[in-house]
Amino acid sequence: MIKLNSKLPNVGTTIFTEMSALSNEYNALNLSQGFPNYEPDEKLRELVSFYINNGKNQYAPMSGVQALRESIAHKIKNIYNIPINPNSEITVTAGGTQAIFTSILAFVNKGDEVIVVEPAFDCYNPAIELVGGIIVPYEMKSPEFQIDWQELQKLISDKTRMLIINTPHNPSGSILKNEDFEKLEIIIKNKNIIVLSDEVYEHLIFDGEKHCSILKYPTLFKQSIAVFSFGKTFHCTGWKVGYAVMPSNLMEEFRKVHQFNVFSVNSFVQNALADYLKDSEHYNYLPNFYQQKRDLLSSYINKSRLKLIPSRGSYFVLCDYSAVSNLPDKDFSVWMTKEKKLASIPISVFYSSGKQEKLIRFCFAKTEDLLHQAGQIIEKL
Ligand code: GLN
Numbered sequence: 001m002i003k004l005n006s007k008l009p010n011v012g013t014t015i016f017t018e019m020s021a022l023s024n025e026y027n028a029l030n031l032s033q034g035f036p037n038y039e040p041d042e043k044l045r046e047l048v049s050f051y052i053n054n055g056k057n058q059y060a061p062m063s064g065v066q067a068l069r070e071s072i073a074h075k076i077k078n079i080y081n082i083p084i085n086p087n088s089e090i091t092v093t094a095g096g097t098q099a100i101f102t103s104i105l106a107f108v109n110k111g112d113e114v115i116v117v118e119p120a121f122d123c124y125n126p127a128i129e130l131v132g133g134i135i136v137p138y139e140m141k142s143p144e145f146q147i148d149w150q151e152l153q154k155l156i157s158d159k160t161r162m163l164i165i166n167t168p169h170n171p172s173g174s175i176l177k178n179e180d181f182e183k184l185e186i187i188i189k190n191k192n193i194i195v196l197s198d199e200v201y202e203h204l205i206f207d208g209e210k211h212c213s214i215l216k217y218p219t220l221f222k223q224s225i226a227v228f229s230f231g232k233t234f235h236c237t238g239w240k241v242g243y244a245v246m247p248s249n250l251m252e253e254f255r256k257v258h259q260f261n262v263f264s265v266n267s268f269v270q271n272a273l274a275d276y277l278k279d280s281e282h283y284n285y286l287p288n289f290y291q292q293k294r295d296l297l298s299s300y301i302n303k304s305r306l307k308l309i310p311s312r313g314s315y316f317v318l319c320d321y322s323a324v325s326n327l328p329d330k331d332f333s334v335w336m337t338k339e340k341k342l343a344s345i346p347i348s349v350f351y352s353s354g355k356q357e358k359l360i361r362f363c364f365a366k367t368e369d370l371l372h373q374a375g376q377i378i379e380k381l
Helices: 015-025 042-052 066-080 096-107 124-130 149-153 178-188 248-261 267-276 286-302 329-340 368-379
Strands: 090-093 113-118 134-139 160-166 194-198 224-229 242-245 307-309 316-320 359-363
Touching: 015 329, 042 267, 066 090, 066 242, 066 267, 090 096, 090 248, 096 124, 096 160, 096 194, 096 224, 096 242, 096 248, 113 124, 124 134, 149 178, 160 178, 286 307, 286 316, 286 368, 329 359
Parallel strands: 113 134, 113 160, 160 194, 194 224
Antiparallel strands: 090 242, 224 242, 307 316, 316 359
């Protein structure tokens, strides 16, 4: 038998795959893995079909289709009023996860420390492990899930190479504000640290708040990477298209890795997105669209024995289930899927310490009908 020396000995199948599979097996309502149960706009689907039938089937340029990079630069200018060079500062990636993975691969060396703000999306830490980096977790505290920058600063050492932040935040639904970025800018000034800012939920932000992108801070941006996702924005998570934005000196290194990893992303979807992205109405409606869904699910949670942790952004909401059960969170999620036919995600998997807080996450990127059905189960828990 072949002897394997696993590079990720402690990693199993991701919780998202596991819970979605369990949900299907038990015919449960799937509020676990984050994906919409509705289709992308027909107009966008028609554009994809147009380009697949009109010659956009060979390799796209390595950095992404020119028209798409230009549309992205235009969108960034339109929303954040920042000039970004479409040729040297944007690369189209096979989803946000690839942009994150490639960034870690390109910039983190063996023995480098990476500060990860936890609870953290589960793709960050394995990527750091694979390159021989050292994970330095900073734990945000429930229920606010804010960053105390003074505390975080204590984790910075001579070996710190990267800091990973995420706003709007998966899984907690918290957001970073202007003050956060001002403090961040001060603590990493003149330090050889790259900030990897996962902003894939940039348009999913509620209560009149505006998304604070790291792109808006010129000094900070000189040492930053911002990652975005079309899957979250246009309800097409299965297309796996996103992009990374960074200054050109970083981008040169990023592309060295990107070209030998994916080379380039499928061309017909990129061409379709290039056209579709031009109309800002295609994303401006999202805060309101998702706020209604958040409010609908939250209203059921508020009538139940679950305790709601209000979501400010993303398409996730957290609940404390300690009034319902003493089970550890994974066991509770599995029990609820099997017995109550409602799937969720346990939060302990987002901590490298496996911290148990009796919290679960629901995804509300679902039709009203499904949210009502889920709400009726929640009410009776
Ligand atoms: N980002 C989504 C979530 O947090 C799904 C990611 C995945 O399935 N890999 O649920």
